Amino acid sequence: MDAFRIISCPIEATPEQAARIEATLRSFARACNYVALRGKQEKVSAKRKLQKLCYYDVRERFGLSANLAIAAIQRVSVAVKTSGTREVSFRPKSADYDARTFSFRERDWSVSLTLLGGRERFPLRIGTWQRDALTGTEPRSAVLCKKSNGRYYVDIRLRREQPPKQEGAGTLGVDMGVKNIAVTSTGTIYSSEALNAYRLERHRVRKSLQSKAAKGTRSSTRRNCRKALARLSGKERRRCKEENHVISRRIVREAKAGGLTIVLEDLTGIRDRTNQRLRRSQRGLHNRWSFHQLRQFIEYKAADAGVPVIVIDPRYTSQTCARCYCIGKRRGDSFHCPNCGHNDHSDKNAAKVIAAVGGAMSRPERSAVYCVWHGAEGKVEISRLQTGEA
Numbered sequence: 001m002d003a004f005r006i007i008s009c010p011i012e013a014t015p016e017q018a019a020r021i022e023a024t025l026r027s028f029a030r031a032c033n034y035v036a037l038r039g040k041q042e043k044v045s046a047k048r049k050l051q052k053l054c055y056y057d058v059r060e061r062f063g064l065s066a067n068l069a070i071a072a073i074q075r076v077s078v079a080v081k082t083s084g085t086r087e088v089s090f091r092p093k094s095a096d097y098d099a100r101t102f103s104f105r106e107r108d109w110s111v112s113l114t115l116l117g118g119r120e121r122f123p124l125r126i127g128t129w130q131r132d133a134l135t136g137t138e139p140r141s142a143v144l145c146k147k148s149n150g151r152y153y154v155d156i157r158l159r160r161e162q163p164p165k166q167e168g169a170g171t172l173g174v175d176m177g178v179k180n181i182a183v184t185s186t187g188t189i190y191s192s193e194a195l196n197a198y199r200l201e202r203h204r205v206r207k208s209l210q211s212k213a214a215k216g217t218r219s220s221t222r223r224n225c226r227k228a229l230a231r232l233s234g235k236e237r238r239r240c241k242e243e244n245h246v247i248s249r250r251i252v253r254e255a256k257a258g259g260l261t262i263v264l265e266d267l268t269g270i271r272d273r274t275n276q277r278l279r280r281s282q283r284g285l286h287n288r289w290s291f292h293q294l295r296q297f298i299e300y301k302a303a304d305a306g307v308p309v310i311v312i313d314p315r316y317t318s319q320t321c322a323r324c325y326c327i328g329k330r331r332g333d334s335f336h337c338p339n340c341g342h343n344d345h346s347d348k349n350a351a352k353v354i355a356a357v358g359g360a361m362s363r364p365e366r367s368a369v370y371c372v373w374h375g376a377e378g379k380v381e382i383s384r385l386q387t388g389e390a
């Protein structure tokens, strides 16, 4: 997992400073494009080779300081390696800074940055959250960027300090789904009802705008619809992100308080697997809910809090009985086990199964897990999963 966190800080710049920032961003982007072109011509992408090839050129042509020139070369090298066959190109939106070109001063909440023609100091326009995060730190790298609102930011990179993981035998299973975004094995339900209603409404608005954008008689109508669509998608994304933050924060807090290990399902590829089982009206919703994002949020918040997280295979967790580990029947919200007669809310039952599987995985030396798989014509069944003391 990423061992850094980014603290995004708007900076205050006078018009003269803004002009110098613009000039620096332009030079940095032009330098990157130049390095990418030379690299392509000479068929090199390794940082060291690119550096040998064009370091002096870059400094002379674009007036960048030594470390900014190296940062440009580094950026190209990374971009080329991750771009595959795509052509890389750079826009004057950001530049990378290291400990030689950037420094942070807590005394007056300011940063100093190397720009074209010298160093400049900028006050940060930040609130309590950023100040708390930056207090007592010595950040060694940052990215100067111009965001789409036209303002300048310094995204400060902080090395994450991860507290030692707590030791505990208990687990907190988390079941994720369409109707309830998350349900924990302790019975907490994070319902998606309100959000789903909101998103269905958005979906309807979007559909109507899309058809107008495609069939509008005037080009200005079509253009306005496209603009409105772009605005909406940003709004919806932010709302979902906020919700994922809230849910993940609560789950981590609960695990921390109880000294529990969080157990999540690995939902990679959930779109392919579940789509056939969903009603048409649910499909769009499911596809757009970012379970991946929720998992990421839980993982990094847990790491910050010293809460361990384990990820398990999601197959059969929703059909298995949490009491006897036989395959039971799930109908809507309710789960029934014909073997032992256990009845429960279906998502809570699934969360408990997830917790049990995770518990068996996290302390294999103290538990016996018997997982007998009856594989016949693709039909697999967990017949017994026992998590007692060995």
Ligand SMILES: [Zn+2]
Pocket: 321, 322, 323, 324, 325, 326, 328, 337, 338, 339, 340, 341, 342
């Ligand atoms: Zn049962």
